[in-house]
Amino acid sequence: MDKMNRRLFLKGGLAGTALGALGLVSKNASASSGFSGYSEGFGVLVDLTRCIGCRTCEAACNKEQQLPEPDKPFDDFSVFDEVHEGGQKRRTSEKAYTIVNKYKVEGHDKPIFRKVQCNHCNEPTCLTSCFVNAYTKTPEGAVTYNSKVCVGCRTCMIACPFYIPAYSYSSVLNPVVKKCIMCYDTRLKFGRPPACAQSCPRETMTFGKRSDLIYQGHQRIRLNPGKYVDHIYGENEVGGTAWMYLSSVPFEDLGFDTTLGNAPIINNVKEFLAIVPMVLTIWPALFAGFHLLATRKNVNNQGHESEKK
Amino acid sequence: MNRSVETMDRYESQSCVPIDSDYREEGKVAWSVQDKLLLGLSPKGYLIQLVRNPVNWAFALIFAIGIPITIGRFIFGLSWVTHSSYDYPWGLFLGFGLFTMVPLSASGFMLGTTVEVFGRDDFKPIERLALLNGLLGYLFAVVFLQVDLGQPWRLIYPMFVSLGPAAVLFLVAWHVATYLSVQVAELVPACSEWMGWPSAKKFIKSIVLGLTIAGIILSTLHQGALGALFTYAPGKVHPLWYSSPFQWFHFFCSSIFAGLSMLIVVSTLCKNFMRWRCDANFLDNLDRQTLGLAKGCSLALITYFVIKIIAIAHDNEWSYLFTGWGMYFVFEIVVGTIVPMIMYTISIRNENASLARVAAAIAVFGIALNRLNTALVVFNWKLYPEIPHWREFVVAITVYSIYIVTYRAVLYRLPILYKWKAQVKVAGN
Numbered sequence A: 001m002d003k004m005n006r007r008l009f010l011k012g013g014l015a016g017t018a019l020g021a022l023g024l025v026s027k028n029a030s031a032s033s034g035f036s037g038y039s040e041g042f043g044v045l046v047d048l049t050r051c052i053g054c055r056t057c058e059a060a061c062n063k064e065q066q067l068p069e070p071d072k073p074f075d076d077f078s079v080f081d082e083v084h085e086g087g088q089k090r091r092t093s094e095k096a097y098t099i100v101n102k103y104k105v106e107g108h109d110k111p112i113f114r115k116v117q118c119n120h121c122n123e124p125t126c127l128t129s130c131f132v133n134a135y136t137k138t139p140e141g142a143v144t145y146n147s148k149v150c151v152g153c154r155t156c157m158i159a160c161p162f163y164i165p166a167y168s169y170s171s172v173l174n175p176v177v178k179k180c181i182m183c184y185d186t187r188l189k190f191g192r193p194p195a196c197a198q199s200c201p202r203e204t205m206t207f208g209k210r211s212d213l214i215y216q217g218h219q220r221i222r223l224n225p226g227k228y229v230d231h232i233y234g235e236n237e238v239g240g241t242a243w244m245y246l247s248s249v250p251f252e253d254l255g256f257d258t259t260l261g262n263a264p265i266i267n268n269v270k271e272f273l274a275i276v277p278m279v280l281t282i283w284p285a286l287f288a289g290f291h292l293l294a295t296r297k298n299v300n301n302q303g304h305e306s307e308k309k
Numbered sequence B: 001m002n003r004s005v006e007t008m009d010r011y012e013s014q015s016c017v018p019i020d021s022d023y024r025e026e027g028k029v030a031w032s033v034q035d036k037l038l039l040g041l042s043p044k045g046y047l048i049q050l051v052r053n054p055v056n057w058a059f060a061l062i063f064a065i066g067i068p069i070t071i072g073r074f075i076f077g078l079s080w081v082t083h084s085s086y087d088y089p090w091g092l093f094l095g096f097g098l099f100t101m102v103p104l105s106a107s108g109f110m111l112g113t114t115v116e117v118f119g120r121d122d123f124k125p126i127e128r129l130a131l132l133n134g135l136l137g138y139l140f141a142v143v144f145l146q147v148d149l150g151q152p153w154r155l156i157y158p159m160f161v162s163l164g165p166a167a168v169l170f171l172v173a174w175h176v177a178t179y180l181s182v183q184v185a186e187l188v189p190a191c192s193e194w195m196g197w198p199s200a201k202k203f204i205k206s207i208v209l210g211l212t213i214a215g216i217i218l219s220t221l222h223q224g225a226l227g228a229l230f231t232y233a234p235g236k237v238h239p240l241w242y243s244s245p246f247q248w249f250h251f252f253c254s255s256i257f258a259g260l261s262m263l264i265v266v267s268t269l270c271k272n273f274m275r276w277r278c279d280a281n282f283l284d285n286l287d288r289q290t291l292g293l294a295k296g297c298s299l300a301l302i303t304y305f306v307i308k309i310i311a312i313a314h315d316n317e318w319s320y321l322f323t324g325w326g327m328y329f330v331f332e333i334v335v336g337t338i339v340p341m342i343m344y345t346i347s348i349r350n351e352n353a354s355l356a357r358v359a360a361a362i363a364v365f366g367i368a369l370n371r372l373n374t375a376l377v378v379f380n381w382k383l384y385p386e387i388p389h390w391r392e393f394v395v396a397i398t399v400y401s402i403y404i405v406t407y408r409a410v411l412y413r414l415p416i417l418y419k420w421k422a423q424v425k426v427a428g429n
């Protein structure tokens, strides 16, 4: 009986160690998320006051990324009046990695346009939430995606605070996530600006080192008093993004989410990740102890010496 | 005792005896595997029994419509059965299949802990049902996941091909997989009795404490992890349903009463519709055990209720309570938490097991409501509501029906609700 019990205990301990191995991985995880982006990375500063909504950038993206023919041609401006589910404007999709939307803002006669694409976050939530590590934040600043390992759980779509990743649901055998990769393979890798940025006739997008862009952005705000709101969207939002925006009207009027805060989203998850190693190390001892306490009476009743201390 | 004789009579009136030992009662002839599979009936008798049962007709109807559509999902792709929403990447398959089925299957580790760790042998008669409820629930959660994954054939990628250890889902994947094997092991004794392989049972018995403790760890973590998954989307889930520091604890704590309540519901169904299969040990102890489970539920419900309030206070979200969403939140809390909590408490005080059973059904509904709310209804509360495609409903109902049919088939056969005869003798010695 006693021998049996000791064996039980040992095996319990072993199971605990085996689980510890599982936990270690998660512990590394919480350590690795202290990473704060590559300071030397590239970025793009989008000056929304310059954009005229010509959609050249959309066309350039479509060509560069070899995306399918759009439903409406790029010189069709009725897309700006499209209303999607819940009165929403257009969003990125499997056929379009970037889109431009038109906003009527009170007090402004002219409409204001906003270009949308992946913001290439410094600490991308899509990346941290993906359980097969399909995303990579490259030193150049792009957040790329490896469709070869993607399982299609779509957690990254849940996690992206900007509603960027789309999914090719209609594909039966190889549905994958579709999103802007900042033309990494064809351009950024070689230090060249993404296709959209280069195509813009209005020089809406300035390509450069992210740190330089932040400096430039503040400079522009300072040198043109009254032209811009005093904020670069993306400088600090969710830990900072490689794509940043200047605007003449409050960002929330252009559909930007201004409630996201400056902390990387992964910080919310850390509270949970922190308990993982605790549970893994404390639980086995705790419950084995409970077991001994709870069953000691029975053992004594059966007339055995309790040796388990 | 009387009762078991009576059920026996009823079964005999259907011209057969339920198998509950290795040998036919008359002689020393062993039951064949076919006998065991067909419940001791002739193939023809078995078929007749199937057709006679009106419940099977309902299932036949569901399968006739649902199975082709489920197969269609794999032939025509996800876009054929869902709305292919980019804003709502998760629909019913995960909202119901994963987020609701997993907490409702927490019964396995709860009862494992009670019996094996705390030595509460008085809960033994219901332990196996709890383990089975756990195993099947997880198994079908994985089935639901497979229906939902874009590339289900890559299911093992997070384990072996490309690891993303920073992800909460990584932990869920590993833990659910490990825990599934733990649960299979925990049910080996029932299988080994039925198949007549005593050595397997002996082996599991020697490691049962280790298995159970592993079960506690894995369950604490992955039940919590399902909640923590939503902390990736802080702005998307309505603040009343969201709390960075407490989300995992909300999910973990509610899984306790979810699992126990589900166990009460299932045992009630067995008691009423599968009486012939239950032995006296199960039936006579059921009321007392139901009240015992009710005690656990009421404690977990009170804790859950308190931490829900603390979460609101912590983020100072009181003002949200007076909005439309707030009303809905209050509705969920009242129906899903307060009502069952009060009913459980009264049932314990008055030793009224029937009341506890009603409370359990309400609590199960409440959990389903909470998980569906978090994953679908209040998700993207700033955008627009999404109602899943009708085919998505059909597939979800079909998979759930397969779950029920499997559950029933196992209960009919394995010694879950009854004791295998040989064992009774040994125990008597």
Ligand code: SF4
Pocket: A117, A118, A119, A120, A121, A124, A125, A126, A127, A143, A159, A160, A161, A162, A163, A164, A165, A179
């Ligand atoms: S914007 Fe979204 S998809 Fe792009 S890097 Fe950030 S989290 Fe990922």
Ligand code: SF4
Pocket: A129, A130, A131, A132, A133, A134, A135, A149, A150, A151, A152, A153, A154, A155, A156, A157, A177
């Ligand atoms: S859908 Fe693909 S890329 Fe996105 S989290 Fe899942 S496995 Fe990762």
Ligand code: SF4
Pocket: A050, A051, A052, A053, A054, A055, A056, A057, A058, A100, A113, A115, A199, A200, A201, A202, A203, A204, A205
């Ligand atoms: S090409 Fe330039 S001006 Fe034209 S829509 Fe794109 S960002 Fe605006």
